Amino acid sequence: MSTIEWLSARAIRVVVPCSDPEAIRAHLSDLLGTHRLTLCRPPDIHVHEAGQGAVTAEVRMAVPLPELTGLEVTVDAMPDDRTVEGYLAHLREHAAILTPLQRPARSGDFVTVDLRATVDGRDIERGEWHGVVHEVGAGHALDGLDETLLGMSAGESTTFGTTLVGGRHRGQVAELAVTVTQVSSRTLPELDDSFAGLMGDFQTLDELRSALAWRLAARAAARHRAAAYEKAVALVAARAGITAPDDLVQRLLNEQKRHISQSLGAVGVALEDYLAAEDTAEDDVDAVLRAAIARRIEAEMLLDVIAGEPGFDGPVGEPAQPGPEAPSVAPAEAGTARRGRALAHLMNTIVLKDGNGDLLSAEQLADPRRYAVAG
Structure with a gap:
C-alpha cells in the first residue's frame, strides 16, 4: 500500500463529533502523527440515521521544504567484485x-x-x-x-x-x-563461439564478452544511481521533518513478514526454523525491515510533497530505471509518474558529487560508460 492509498483509506469514513473542518483536521492529524495537514477542499459530510457523520476529505501534508538549490549530496560508487570472466564461469557452470x-x-x-x-x-x-x-x-x-x-x-x-x-x-x-x-x-562446455551462441544471439565469444561487460557496467550504474536517490531523498526528508507513521510501518512490517512466512512455507520451511538456521534473531530481522519500510514511506511522502507544491511541473519522464539491487526509493516503486517527476526534479536541483569530489549530473550518474568492468 502506497502512502497516498493509506492516506485515502484513513481519510474516508472518519467519524468526527461535528462538521467543523478544524475538528476533521485534528482527527486526521492524530492518525498521521505530527504531520501538518491541509484540507484541499471542503469535506463531504453524510449524516447517518444514528446521528454519526461519515466524512470524506481530500488532504495533503503541509510540509515546508528546505531550499533544494545548492544542497550537496556526495555518493561513492557502489563496489562490485564481479568480472566478465567470473560471470562467464557462472554461465558455464549452469550450462554444465x-x-x-x-x-x-x-x-x-x-x-x-x-x-x-x-x-x-x-x-x-x-x-x-x-x-x-x-x-x-x-x-x-x-x-x-x-x-x-x-x-x-x-x-x-x-x-x-x-x-x-x-x-x-x-x-x-x-x-x-x-x-x-x-x-x-x-x-563444462568449451568457452568458444558455440557456447556464446547457446547464451543468446551472439556470433562470437567476443560479442558475448562485450555484452556481459555492458550488462555489468549498467548494473554498476544502476547501483550508484539508486544510492544517490536514496541518500538525496533521505537527506531532504530529514530536513523537512518527515517521519513515517508508526502504525503504517507496523502494518507493512506485518504484511512483509506474512509474505516471507508464506514463501518459506511453500517449500516446507517455517520462518522460525529458517531464522534458527541462519543464527538470526527475529527482533533483528524486524529492526532491519522496519527501517527499510520507514525509509520507503518517508521517500514517498517527500516526493508527494514536492509534487504537490503549487505550480509544480517537474521534468517530463522519470529518471532511468534502477537495476534489481536498487533500494525502494527508486521511481519504478514510487507509484506514479508524477512522483517520478518529483524525484527527477530533486536530482536535477541538488548538487551531486562523486567520491572524488567531482560534480555529477543526473545524466552522468546513469551513464554505464562511466563504469569500467574488469575482464
Whole structure:
C-alpha cells in the first residue's frame, strides 16, 4: 500500500463529533502523527440515521521544504567484485552436463542423494530431503557427509552421525541415513563461439564478452544511481521533518513478514526454523525491515510533497530505471509518474558529487560508460 492509498483509506469514513473542518483536521492529524495537514477542499459530510457523520476529505501534508538549490549530496560508487570472466564461469557452470558414472564416487564427482535425519531414533520435522546434488569434497553444512559419500555407488545406503546446524534441533547430534541414487561427472562446455551462441544471439565469444561487460557496467550504474536517490531523498526528508507513521510501518512490517512466512512455507520451511538456521534473531530481522519500510514511506511522502507544491511541473519522464539491487526509493516503486517527476526534479536541483569530489549530473550518474568492468 502506497502512502497516498493509506492516506485515502484513513481519510474516508472518519467519524468526527461535528462538521467543523478544524475538528476533521485534528482527527486526521492524530492518525498521521505530527504531520501538518491541509484540507484541499471542503469535506463531504453524510449524516447517518444514528446521528454519526461519515466524512470524506481530500488532504495533503503541509510540509515546508528546505531550499533544494545548492544542497550537496556526495555518493561513492557502489563496489562490485564481479568480472566478465567470473560471470562467464557462472554461465558455464549452469550450462554444465552431468553424466552418470558406473563406479564409486570420488572427490570432485557430483552425487545425487536422499537424506533422512533422526534424533534419538525419532524422525524430525522437515528432516527428509530427496534429490540433493552435492559435489564430493566441496564441503557441506552436514559435517561428515563428504567423507561418507567417498567410495559409495548408486543404489548404496549407509548412516553417519552429525551435528545439526539449523532448525528446531540445531546443535543436537542426529543420525543421517544416506541413499545414493546417482554418481555423475560434470562436463563444462568449451568457452568458444558455440557456447556464446547457446547464451543468446551472439556470433562470437567476443560479442558475448562485450555484452556481459555492458550488462555489468549498467548494473554498476544502476547501483550508484539508486544510492544517490536514496541518500538525496533521505537527506531532504530529514530536513523537512518527515517521519513515517508508526502504525503504517507496523502494518507493512506485518504484511512483509506474512509474505516471507508464506514463501518459506511453500517449500516446507517455517520462518522460525529458517531464522534458527541462519543464527538470526527475529527482533533483528524486524529492526532491519522496519527501517527499510520507514525509509520507503518517508521517500514517498517527500516526493508527494514536492509534487504537490503549487505550480509544480517537474521534468517530463522519470529518471532511468534502477537495476534489481536498487533500494525502494527508486521511481519504478514510487507509484506514479508524477512522483517520478518529483524525484527527477530533486536530482536535477541538488548538487551531486562523486567520491572524488567531482560534480555529477543526473545524466552522468546513469551513464554505464562511466563504469569500467574488469575482464
